[in-house]
Structure formats: C-alpha cells, structure tokens
Amino acid sequence: MNVGEVAALAGVTVRTLHHYDRIGLLSPSGRTPSGYRQYGPSDLDRLHQVLLYRELGFPLEEVATLLDDPSADPETHLRRQHRMLRDRLERTSAMVAAVEKEMEARNMGISLTPEERFEVFGEQDPAQYDAEVSQRWGETDAYKQSKRKTAAYTKDDWVRIKAEGAQLEARFAAALRSGAAPDSDEAMDLAEEHRQSITRNYYDCPPEMHVGLGRMYVEDERFTAHYEKIAPGLARYVSTAVQANATRQG
C-alpha cells in the first residue's frame, strides 16, 4: 500500500505519515524503485498502535519508546490502552454528569460554586502511568529486574494460559454434548470460570463486559468459527451460558 491508501484507511493525512517517517516513528517497510513509500501489514499494525497512544495523549517521542521497548509485548500495550481508555470513559462521563448538573441547576435557578464546576478538570496527566510507577519504585535495579521478570513470566505463562483456555473450551464442548442446557448450573459455572480466567490472565472483566464478549462470539463469524471448529453449536452455547451466568449474578 502507498501513503494515500494508508492515510485514507487510517483516517490521517499523508503529511502525518511523512512526519512519522521523518521522526522515525513509523517508517514504511519498503520503497518502490521510484521512491514511493510502501506500507506492509506490520506497518499498519504499528500505525494502529501509534494512533491509539496518540489518541490517549502521549507525545510521539514517548509513543516511539513505548513501541520500541523490546520487553513490552502487544498484550502489554493492549492492557495499558484498555486501562487508560476506561479511565477516560470514567472522566468523560463525570464531565457529562457535571454538565447535566449545571443544566439542572440553571433550570432551577441555583448556582454552583466554582470549586464544584472545576473539579472535573483535576489531574489527568497522560504519562502518569510510567511516571507513577517510576515514582513509586524509583528507577532502581529492583524495579528493572521486576519488570524483566514480569516480562519473562508472561512469556513462560503464555503456554499455560493458552492451555487453560483450550481446556475450558473442551469442558464447554463436553457439557454441550452431554445435553446440559446452556443455562444449567454446569454451563453457568463454566461461564463464570471463563470470566474469572480472563480477569486473572488478561484484564478485569465484570459480568457486563463478559456478556459483550459472549455476544461477539455469535456475531463475529471468525469467533464463531473458532468455537464451531471445536463443536457445532458451541458458539451460541457459550454465548448463552455467559449471558445466563451474568443474569444469575446480577
């Protein structure tokens, strides 16, 4: 793909891609003989990450160091992005609430105190995550070692986590074959186990979010295919069990 196509796809300008090339943040993996930039799939991956981090307010230089850090795998980035996006969601809804409060106050002829109206503009600090951890732990050797260790851990655990997932899927399939209803205790318990394993291994996944994942298993053909390959009807079975489990909990 050449610049124009990538730009259109990603919703940025050509100039932006030129800029990212110049500062070494994202250089296309190839060039045509005539000098045209040629972007490959891996470049798109990287661009995606760049745009996410940019959206989250990181300066480009920091984005580069984040993405070039060899001790940080894609999962690390996704988890960080997820956490920051959820923070932002919270902050935005606080602002929505503040504006609603102000509207209602005006509606009733009440006026709010300045402190109140400004409180939503408090600390945000985009780079607080690195800063925070550096401040708390210092850039000591212990901290660095722990960081390396965690990175190593993740790689070691990777196989185990994958196996754990596969085993759960197998147990789901067994339940399906045994004729247990998707809203039976057995299926719901499996769903709950699934949710908890996500929370343990990846990110905090409350039942509500879990239901969203479940929906995706039947709505997105590739996720569906993944389950159907294990046992026919499994995608819908898991999805229903997840939903039943969430209802049971709520």
Next chain:
Amino acid sequence: MNVGEVAALAGVTVRTLHHYDRIGLLSPSGRTPSGYRQYGPSDLDRLHQVLLYRELGFPLEEVATLLDDPSADPETHLRRQHRMLRDRLERTSAMVAAVEKEMEARNMGISLTPEERFEVFGEQDPAQYDAEVSQRWGETDAYKQSKRKTAAYTKDDWVRIKAEGAQLEARFAAALRSGAAPDSDEAMDLAEEHRQSITRNYYDCPPEMHVGLGRMYVEDERFTAHYEKIAPGLARYVSTAVQANATRQG
C-alpha cells in the same frame, strides 16, 4: 482572585491564563494598581466554558467566537457541550470495545482485518457542528433568520418553560400532601411528565439519566433546599417517584 489562585482552582498554569489574556480570549475584569490581574466570578464562568470547549477540541479562536456570539446564551453552550460530550462518550466506549475485541481475538489466535481495527478512527471533526449546519443550510439569510428566531424563541419561551416547571413542582407537592405514595401511579405519571418536559425543553433525558437527576435532588443540599422550600419532604418524594417511574418503564 489573582492568577495563581485561579490557575490552581481551574487546574491550568499561570502561563495559560497569560496566554488567554494576550489573545483576548479571557481578560481579567480588573487589575490592581500595581498591575496584578484580578479575576472575578464572571471570569471564572468564562474560564469554565473555555476549558470545556477546549477539552472538546475547539481551537481557541473558535472558542472566542462561540463565547462572544451575542445570540448564544449559556443554555445553548451547555446543550452543545452536552451533546458533544455524549458523542465522545460513545466514541470512547467504541474504542474500549475495539480494544477488548482485539484482546479477545489475540487470546484466540484470530487476527482482525485492518479496516476493522481502524474503523473507530473514522471522522470526528471537532467543529463538525457548525460546519454541518453551515453546509446543510448554507450561510443564507434564511439560515441566519432561523438562528435569530430560535434565539428569540428561547427567550420568549423562557417564561413559559419556567412556569411549566413550577406548575409541575406544585402538582408534585399536591400529590405529596394528598398522601399518594411516591411509587403510586399518580406520582410516577408526574415523574414521567417531568422527564418528558426536560426532553422537550432542554436535552434528551432517558429514564436512566433521569434517575441520576433524581438522586441529585436528595444528595445535593441546594437542590434539596429548592424542593424543601416548596414542601417539606418533596425532594425525596420526587427522587423516589422518578426512580419508581424509571423502574416501571425499564
């Protein structure tokens, strides 16, 4: 208040306030004999608006024209801010969902198409609101007249809307005095009427949001006072009725 205090309150730097003064976006209403900037309550109001619009991505120059537009009263700004913040909320949760999808995909060894991953970065365009209406209506005289008319309307209707609100509150008070339970049909109907009047006159207010407002009536002392002045116990009565109505609808 002098710069430092305002800066601390609003969570911005002194330099920022200097800048806003220089470009004429926010000049303090007074100066001490020695030249110190003196900010009054109205300056804080304006600063609040400025920060909201800035947060929403408007360039400062546009913020100035928005806030200096004599045909736009505070309610107009609040409604616009509210709408844009809700848009942003939607967009952010879409991004959260996208990241979750990606995590889940990786978890299952599925890879997403580039289009899919970039789709959340589609159009956003901060100034789309003005642009949109200008494009659709053109900067014609008809458009300008309609704009003036709406502004005039709002001012004319203001009295009616206020009266409508007061009347509703009186009917709530009557219901309370008559001994009707807050979750009686009578009270819930009043609550529904309240919600619909907000939707008609101010902003779209689904039951869920309405419950939030109701909570505020008992949690914020000034809102409570407003209702208690009409009839003792009215704040909690209205709040409960609103919640009952939302439950009935949901």
Next chain:
DNA sequence: GTCCCGCCTGACGCCACGTCAGGGTCAAGG
C-alpha cells in the same frame, strides 16, 4: 530593612503537524 514568594512583561523554543513550492511518476485515454 530584607527575605522570599508571587506577579509582571518580553522573547525564544517546541511539538505535531498544515501548507505551499517545485518537480518526478503512473495509468488511462486519445
């Protein structure tokens, strides 16, 4: 009086691009 903090006004710097300028490239159509 003096010490220190806070305020003032320039003036320069920086980031993430936007916006020309001047010129090569590529594919479709005449």
Next chain:
DNA sequence: CCTTGACCCTGACGTGGCGTCAGGCGGGAC
C-alpha cells in the same frame, strides 16, 4: 506514443498552544 490528471517525492516555512527562561517589580512576614 504522447498527453493529461491524479498521485507521489523532498524541502522549507508557518501555526497553535502553550513551556520555559530572563530580568525586574510588589507585598507581607519577620
């Protein structure tokens, strides 16, 4: 085969929204 128009290239300068000194005045606590 040549033109035409859309697309690409590399400088180079401009811009918005401040950050960051530098040099100097104001003010109140001791």
